[in-house]
Amino acid sequence: EAQVTQNPRYLITVTGKKLTVTCSQNMNHEYMSWYRQDPGLGLRQIYYSMNVEVTDKGDVPEGYKVSRKEKRNFPLILESPSPNQTSLYFCASSLSRGQGSNQPQHFGDGTRLSIL
């Protein structure tokens, strides 16, 4: 089954404790992206990757890191989490590599992070 898998689905942690949210897709997609969803703000892009070893900042990259060492994986790293990073996070992938591609994005089921 074609899917984007995120782990963990839920995490409660404390300020400053490094964490990683993993994302893996099995569709051989070149493009992957991370979003955060906050009430009243919709989805905002954090980082995206157009291919292996190619990453770039989205609209709200501060406090986050990403890496793309393999095509299927695109982990999101919070080096020193803070309470304002409490949010619902989504990983997405699509077939085409461009930000301007009209290919639909496939989303994971989300990771709810609470930073105390």
Next chain:
Amino acid sequence: AQSVAQPEDQVNVAEGNPLTVKCTYSVSGNPYLFWYVQYPNRGLQFLLKYITGDNLVKGSYGFEAEFNKSQTSFHLKKPSALVSDSALYFCAVLNEKLTFGTGTRLTIIP
């Protein structure tokens, strides 16, 4: 800068009635437009997209959307609502990047 607006946070419709979820956009050039749906505890799922051509686009689950260039709108519609259509709906516009609206919660009342 591009933007997309969903003017209604919440829309309530009786089961069996037609439904409309509104979306307007602002972008230079010709946009690509999308609708996504989000069910509880799930990620967004693609419903339909407008690229070019016919202004009425048909998508999944009986949904359709009408592109109106003069009004810069892309409203989502369905002729007869089902309780299972209750979800959060996002409009998105693609130009140099994909920008999402803030979402509209659709509740279908039995």
